[in-house]
Amino acid sequence: MFNPSSIAIALITYYPKWYRGKLRSLGATDKIRGDLALRTVEQGVKKGYQIIIVDGTSSRSFKTDLRRFSSVHLIKRRINKASPAKRQAIKRAASIDGVKAIVLMEPEKTDLIENHIEMIVKPILKNYADIVIPCRNDDFFRKTYPDYMYKSEVEGNFMYNQILKSTNFLQKKASDFDFFFGPRAFKNERGVVKLFLKKAKLKINNEIINKLIIDPEIYSNSLYYSVIQALKKKLKVLSIEIPFKYPTIQKENEEKGDRDFFMEKRNNQQLRLIVELLCFMNREYKQV
Secondary structure (H helix, E strand, C coil): CCCHHHEEEEEEECCCCCCCCCCCCCCCHHHHHHHHHHHHHHHHHHHCCEEEEEECCCCHHHHHHHCCCCCCEEEECCCCCHHHHHHHHHHHHHCCCCCCEEEECCCCCHHHHHHCHHHHHHHHHCCCCCEEEEEECHHHHHHHCCHHHHHHHHHHHHHHHHHHHHCCCCCCCCCCCCHHHCCEEEECCHHHHHHHHCCEEECCCCHHHHHCCCCCCCCHHHHHHHHHHHHHCCCCEEEEEECCCCCHHHHHHHHHHCHHHHHHHHHHHHHHHHHHHHHHHCCCEEEC
8 A cells, every 4th residue: 555654755945036925927936936836835734655755945934834844854955066965965865754756856846746756766665666757748748848948858868768777887779768757756764875875076178078067976876876876786777658737837938038047958958967977978077
């Protein structure tokens, strides 16, 4: 029987411009995302999951609203970058008695916690998998995401998987992982958890690449390199397709509210992750 209290949901929040009340503009990104995050937390608490939140300098009002959920593990974020914050959340989640699986996810992905967590963690609980990378159903992906984001993430996934296949980390005929979706679920066992706590520094001797914002502490260390190391160690990494729906209000924010900003953000993110992968695969890094 599924026990939701055995699942820890690890979230990172950062909404310095969030405010209470009605939305005043589609360009109010912090308000839109903060509202979605609060909904995710509320639904997670109702379902009985262990909720761990590492919060940066969100607005005082947002933090006050978070504290309404007395069962939530609320932690002060020590470093602005995402990977160190995720490590804070993972360490707390792994220390909770009875937790068998940990889910790293973006707090804005409300549909994930409302409808898909049990499906995602089931292979872990049944010992079919050590790590699960959810995969978006393509129809829902295409219809509910901004058009430029769909294009960018499909391209990013293709390139990322091709690099792993060309270096024999994935079999040539293996199905592609939806790396760019974001969520990761993994077994709360020491050998698995430690992969998500590792930190790598890249050594890049290239003037052009160094001008880019290349830093695995932003995304790669916690979400990407951890999976690559798991594949190298022949752990059981599984893809599970889910009919995930992107929040309508978030799509409107990214299409109408501040489209140019988000288009540039997605393109830069794709480039950064691919370059960081190439450097990592070439062993141009050192463990610290």
